[in-house]
Amino acid sequence: MATSGWFLTLTLALVSVLPLCVAFSAESPTDRRILVLVDDLSIRSSHSIFFDSLKSRGFDLDFKLADDKRLALQRYGKYLYDGLILFSPSIKSFGGSLNTAAVLDFVDSGHDLILSADETASDLIRDIAIECGIDFDEDQSSVVIDHISYAVSEKEGDHTLIASDDFIRSDVILGEKKIEAPVLFRGIGHSLNAANSLVLKVLSASPSAYSANPNSELSSPPSLTGTAISLVSVVQARNNARIVISGSLDLFSNRYEKSGNEQFVTELSKWVFHERGHLKAVNVKHNKAGEKAEPAMYRINDDLEYSVEIYEWSGTSWKPYVADDVQVQFYMMSPYVLRTLSHDQKGRYSTSFKVPDVYGVFQFKVEYQKLGYTSLSLSKQIPVRPYKHNEYERFIKAAYPYYGASFSMHHLSVPQIAGQSSIYLLSSDRTNFLWNFDFEKQISEL
């Protein structure tokens, strides 16, 4: 009975743990459970290629209407999803407990977001984008127009379906395979907040594009023009949350078959859901040269060895990360030592150096920030102490005169005392030794 009881508990425990196992974790950082919020459930079919590609890669998609009354991202303080796809550009306010703050909290706690707007974008969606460092064109009715690089559409003279191939040059974001066909885009443009250093343009408009209302005459020059218009942008947050923001919902749809859209959005979704470009650093080790154990403290001028292993997540497993630009700093308010780490092709990076002649609390710092990769920010504190009193040289050359001087005093000298005392000790008749050495007398003679 007791054993079966145990077994039952164990099974229950396993069952309750299992759903967590497939979730995003430090060990397997790919997202698993994704909430898709839509205005209209028909998007499921109109964008099925994109969704199917996600499903085929093992994602668990949960479609909900954006005004669903029971919407919740978290329950009992735990997030129910690892990623959020907002394909509901026109939603005025979310249903349930979801609002701008909840979405931002979701991102702040390290989760990923795909946000797609179009010309119907509501203030809510725009607000979320602004918080991510992206400003959609303020003119609500304007879309991106390009009279030179556009795709032919049903309506004559409508140049709002533009073609762009101005991609960011990053294999880690867009995959190693080059996107041959241009991406077709119909939607609103945005600009990046200059104060935000984390946001990147992935797809920008051509120099001839501008953002305006296609149905009215231009009364003043458009505020957004040329390559300043970003069509799709990404954010890599400091906590490694990733965000994709697109001005077009159609970008993800099945509609543009011969374009590069499918490849573009698939590769982008691989990046945003951490199937690529996710680094981890493990086994940070340091030790004195020739020793194995990690000391609690170094001494100035010690020789030390430092190593760290860096791996990249491939979507299914950790592969060694290979790069020649990983550096370590030995840092106390400013770097005292800066070394480029050498690697063994198997992910192990190492170097060795001498501790500077300065004591204090140092840090081994690896600050590795590379475009598209999650940033590595390792710091390990280690105090460096000065020499102990018995670690200095016992005799120094410059002091030899003083060593000599210590053996010759003014009136009494060491040999004299030694000689006298030995004579005194050796003489059989102690009361009557040769030099009647009277200390008091000597003093009074001074």
Added chain:
Amino acid sequence: MAATSAMDSLSSAATSAVKSLKLRTKQQELLIRVSTLCLIYVLAFSIRLFSVLRYESMIHEFDPYFNYRTTVYLSENGFYEFWNWFDSESWYPLGRIIGGTLYPGLMVTAHLLHRAISAIRFAVHIREVCVLTAPFFASNTAVVAYLFGKEVWDTGAGLVAAALIAVCPGYISRSVAGSYDNEGVAIFALLLTFYLFVKAVNTGSLSWALASAFSYFYMVSAWGGYVFIINLVPLYVLVLLVTGRYSMRLYVAYNCMYVLGCLLAMQIRFVGFQHVQSGEHMAAMEVRNLNDGEVDSYVAQLNDLQAAVVWQGIMIVVWKPKLRDAVSVRSFYEWWRRRRSRLLIIGQNSKEVFYFLDYVKHLLNDPKLFNDFLRITVTCAVSVGALAIGVGTASGYISPWTGRFYSLLDPTYAKDHIPIIASVSEHQPTAWSSFMFDFHILLFLFPAGLYFCFKRLSDATIFIVMYGLTSMYFAGVMVRLILVAAPAMCLISAIAVSATLKNLTSLLRSKSKVQAVSSSKGTSSTKASMKASLDQSLPFQRNGAITLLLGAFYLLSRYAIHCTWVTSEAYSSPSIVLAARGAYGGRVIFDDYREAYFWLRQNTAPDAKIMSWWDYGYQITAMGNRTVIVDNNTWNNTHIATVGRAMASYEDEAYEIIQSLDVDYVLVVFGGVTGYSSDDINKFLWMVRIGGGVFPVIKEPDYLVNGEYRVDKGAAPKMLNCLMYKLSYYRFGELTTEYGQPPGYDRARGVEIGNKNVKLEHLEEAFTTSNWIVRIYKSSATF
């Protein structure tokens, strides 16, 4: 014998009672003396226990927490670990070599006491030993005062001195139970060194001089105030030399004490070679050394060295006009001797010049010729010295006289130019009221004692007079140096009391004796009765003596009452636990500090770094066990200025500093709710001044309005938005602190605050203690 008679007269009533026990006079006297001393010993200890009874057995204030922490480390890790201790928990990220930057005497003493107590199987926590170290040494000081008084004057004066110093508030202020600070043992060592030195001078014995040297070593190991000894002793020798009292006894005592003392002192890591330079230039009074050496370690030794440096100034001023020829020869002599060997000269200067001059006198055998010789040598010495200084200055070997030199002559210099010294309240010049408070009747007895000393001038009284006068000067310069003056005040006052009482009682006794004797024999042979019979002619003499005696006893009893009152009211507060009177007269205890430190200990990461103003550094490391950026060992002015700058900047600028220092928590002390006035807002101008001293972007006028410091609506905009203001008053605008006042009424400053809507961007409130005295903010690290 004079002592015996004094004792007898002091306690004539008791004597008669004891007489019935059929003891000989000498035995009676001994019995009374020993029992009085024992009572004084107990009294000195027990009067210092107010704080333990009122609060609990705890360490007080700021510095004692560091001493306690290091003592615990010493007892846990042993002496060598302690000696080589590099503490990475303070002064992040610089760290501090504890072993090399402290005076280990106190910790070693407490540790040995603890070991001794453990050895006789008393299981006592080391904290209790630390708490009671200062009272224990105060009792010992009383015994030394007795011996010293006996040496200088007589046993009566010794007993009075012991009794006076046992309860002297000036000394109690630094030696109550829990005040576990260097001064607690250092005053004992100071007095012991002086006593042994005077004893050595009086006897000319090597062994006393040796004992004095070891006592000096203990003093050096315990407190930076040792510079006072190493200045006073050569000065004393100099005075004796000039006044023609130089003797072989002095020579033996001084040389042995000085040379051995210096060599021993150099064994203390914190002192090291500084001692040779410092000792040398004090004794030799060479201007060159005034400029280098010591001044560099100014910030490290702050207050103590300031005393030394002021001292030098006095010596220069006093010395130059008075000592003329002989000393100039001496300095010339030393000047070329030092060229040969620097170390050996210490301590050999005075006698050799003395005997050298004697020898020349003997050679020339003609006073006139000798005077000529002196004149020529002096002129040569002065011109060569001037040349050397000129060349040295030109070549850069001697740094030119800096502004710091003037601080020697002007004690207020530091106040205007070195804010970090001036910001400490115990470095302020002493107010008259605190003299009265700390010395009471001693203030009036002191001149009387001086009079008696001059009346019976000896080597010993010259010493005590010099000790008294110099220490009085320093006590006037700096509040905390009242402590050094206290033993001298007590000794000299004791001489006054003892001598007066002795005169008065001998008057009474001899008169009655004369009457008794004359009735029986009609003749008197003793000097006293001769004098008495002469005095008999004066009217009301007996009554006058009785009145004066009663007056003296009244004064002394007032002194005792005053001392007890001061100790109980003023000097027994641990200042880490605050007490106030509640609305209904009950005692309210604010234990916020310990609450906050306990919170830090329990709720923050073990390697969290706490930024606060330096006052709280020692307490945070000792009680909170967390790393601090700056602490009370103010050795690095730049680092403190950085913290001051952060506190005085706008939040986003401050946040950059906070990040660069890896700060996790910011701690501020705020008294607006309780009316606790020594909080960070009131200390804030010092942060601005210290910060501005290093970073000129921080300007004091930005925080003032028409030169006025305010926190209400009329405050300067920068003031209302700086980090310190925000952290102190965050959410304070919602709080009603006092009935009938608007919300956000600051009780410490009595105003309604000017910025009630404080918003924090980068920091978030982590913890506020129950009375809001300590507020801790977390730096939101990753965003």
